[in-house]
Amino acid sequence: xxxxxxxxxxxxxxxxxxxxxxxxxxxxxxxxxxxxxxxxxxxxxxxxxxxxxxxxxxxxxxxxxxxxxxxxxxxxxxxxxxxxxxxxxxxxxxxxxxxxxxxxxxxxxxxxxxxxxxxxxxxxxxxxxxxxxxxxxxxxxxxxxxxxxxxxxxxxxxxxxxxxxxxxxxxxxxxxxxxxxxxxxxxxxxxxxxxxxxxxxxxxxxxxxxxxxxxx
Amino acid sequence: xxxxxxxxxxxxxxxxxxxxxxxxxxxxxxxxxxxxxxxxxxxxxxxxxxxxxxxxxxxxxxxxxxxxxxxxxxxxxxxxxxxxxxxxxxxxxxxxxxxxxxxxxxxxxxxxxxxxxxxxxxxxxxxxxxxxxxxxxxxxxxxxxxxxxxxxxxxxxxxxxxxxxx
Numbered sequence: 001x002x003x004x005x006x007x008x009x010x011x012x013x014x015x016x017x018x019x020x021x022x023x024x025x026x027x028x029x030x031x032x033x034x035x036x037x038x039x040x041x042x043x044x045x046x047x048x049x050x051x052x053x054x055x056x057x058x059x060x061x062x063x064x065x066x067x068x069x070x071x072x073x074x075x076x077x078x079x080x081x082x083x084x085x086x087x088x089x090x091x092x093x094x095x096x097x098x099x100x101x102x103x104x105x106x107x108x109x110x111x112x113x114x115x116x117x118x119x120x121x122x123x124x125x126x127x128x129x130x131x132x133x134x135x136x137x138x139x140x141x142x143x144x145x146x147x148x149x150x151x152x153x154x155x156x157x158x159x160x161x162x163x164x165x166x167x168x169x170x171x172x173x174x175x176x177x178x179x180x181x182x183x184x185x186x187x188x189x190x191x192x193x194x195x196x197x198x199x200x201x202x203x204x205x206x207x208x209x210x211x212x213x214x215x216x
Numbered sequence: 217x218x219x220x221x222x223x224x225x226x227x228x229x230x231x232x233x234x235x236x237x238x239x240x241x242x243x244x245x246x247x248x249x250x251x252x253x254x255x256x257x258x259x260x261x262x263x264x265x266x267x268x269x270x271x272x273x274x275x276x277x278x279x280x281x282x283x284x285x286x287x288x289x290x291x292x293x294x295x296x297x298x299x300x301x302x303x304x305x306x307x308x309x310x311x312x313x314x315x316x317x318x319x320x321x322x323x324x325x326x327x328x329x330x331x332x333x334x335x336x337x338x339x340x341x342x343x344x345x346x347x348x349x350x351x352x353x354x355x356x357x358x359x360x361x362x363x364x365x366x367x368x369x370x371x372x373x374x375x376x377x378x379x380x381x382x
Contacts, residue, residue: 070351073314077290077378078349080319121315121351124343133322133345140350142339151345207342208364210327 044110045126045136048154051176052090052106060175061093061101070121071103074113083125084109093117094177102150102177112136114152114177122150129154134195134203135178141210147182149193159196165189287382288314294361294377304362305377306331311356314380317349318361324373325364330357 046052051060067075075086084107091105100118107113107125115123119142126136137151149162153176160171162180166189171180191207294305310333318326326348329340333356341350342364361377 070315073351074349077315078317078347080347115349115351119351119354120339120341121349122341123315123317123349123351124345124347126345127322136343136345138341138343138345138348140339140341205344207325208327210340210342211337 043128043130045112045128045152045154046106046110048129048156049112049152049176050155051092051094051104052112061095063091063093067091067103068117070123071115071117074103074115074123075105078113078115078123079107079109079111079125082109083107083111083113083127086113092175094175096150096172096174096177096179097181100148100150100179102152102179104152104177112152114150116140116150118145120145120148122148124151126152131203134197134205135160135193137178137193137205139191139207139210145181146184147191147210148179149181149191150177150179152176153178153195156198157195158198161194161196163192163194165191288312288380290378291381292376292378293359294318294375304360306360307358307379310358311381313353313357313359315349315351316359316361316377316379317347318375318377319347320363320375321373322346324375326375327362327364328377329360331360332357 071091075088075091079086086105086107088105091103094102094104096102100116102114102116104112104114109127111125111127113123113125114136115121120140122138122140124136124138126133129135135151135153135157137149139147139149141147147164149171153160153173155176157173160173160178160180162169162171164182164184167182167184169180169182171178188209188211190209193205193207194202195204196202291307293307310331313330316328316330318328320326322345325342325344326346327340327342328348328350330338330350330353332338335358338353338357339350341348348361359377359379361375363373363375
């Protein structure tokens with residue numbers, strides 16, 4: 001009888017251990033990695049952002065002891081297989097505003113991924129910065145907040161201006177991340193992201209009109 | 217039932233009464249139905265502690281916690297290709313979602329949306345970079361994704377859209 005109870009306890013403990021691991025890594029589709037950036041492809045996004053070179057070079061917010069579920073899911077599931085596995089040890093938290101800070105992390109293939117801390121949990125990844133991708137950004141809306149553009153910038157970007165319809169918002173840039181929120185836009189209007197480099201050049205990207213929420 | 221030979225052997229050949237008179241209910245404190253229940257309970261305990269049951273219980277204890285911890289699985293609702301504007305992807309039903317992500321080429325802009333059961337958009341996101349992704353919903357939602365064109369031109373390409381199901 002004692003042996004049987006022992007078998008039951010061992011099974012329960014192993015199951016609990018697997019469950020604990022699973023709850024931290026989400027679906028566990030892709031293993032995390034501690035690979036250094038030495039093997040990254042040239043011109044990768046991570047090499048253009050000093051925030052990942054050394055923690056002492058930039059000031060970032062302290063990571064919470066328990067990461068939000070969305071961030072855990074992003075670490076395990078967000079990058080595509082081609083973009084590689086998240087490097088959890090280089091996860092950064094940049095304070096942009098109280099309602100939407102930005103988590104940033106590189107992958108072992110040199111991509112940089114970002115995810116907002118707000119309810120929308122908008123997220124994306126950038127493989128490399130170039131003229132077609134001057135900054136990595138995502139435009140999002142939900143019923144609780146107006147249109148917002150958030151993303152990551154390489155070190156050679158001086159400023160980002162976002163135009164929501166006719167409203168121009170000068171983005172707040174901090175530690176390689178930026179955010180611009182419309183004060184008034186709830187309507188179906190196009191959005192333009194204008195990026196200015198430190199050398200004086202500039203480039204623009206557009207987003208098509210998206211329906212405001214709620215409604216169709 | 218009393219079997220004399222067995223009782224005699226069990227007693228080591230000592231001179232004992234092989235078939236003592238049955239004790240009355242008053243002397244044992246247990247009535248006849250109570251003894252029956254006691255035997256059944258004993259058999260039940262014996263059955264529950266058999267190795268077969270122990271192994272099944274162990275397997276369940278091993279499997280259930282991870283399932284409970286995950287709570288959801290990844291589900292691909294648009295796979296491999298699209299032919300805009302003929303094809304956009306959406307889920308057939310409304311469920312709690314952990315995320316909704318469109319994986320695409322970075323030369324294409326993609327939008328993801330959530331719809332509530334009234335078919336109203338509750339959140340949407342657009343990006344040129346891949347993936348274009350939204351986080352968890354606060355209720356049951358239909359996940360939706362589509363290529364977005366700035367020019368209205370038709371276009372085909374490769375993309376996948378993933379969400380979660382409980």
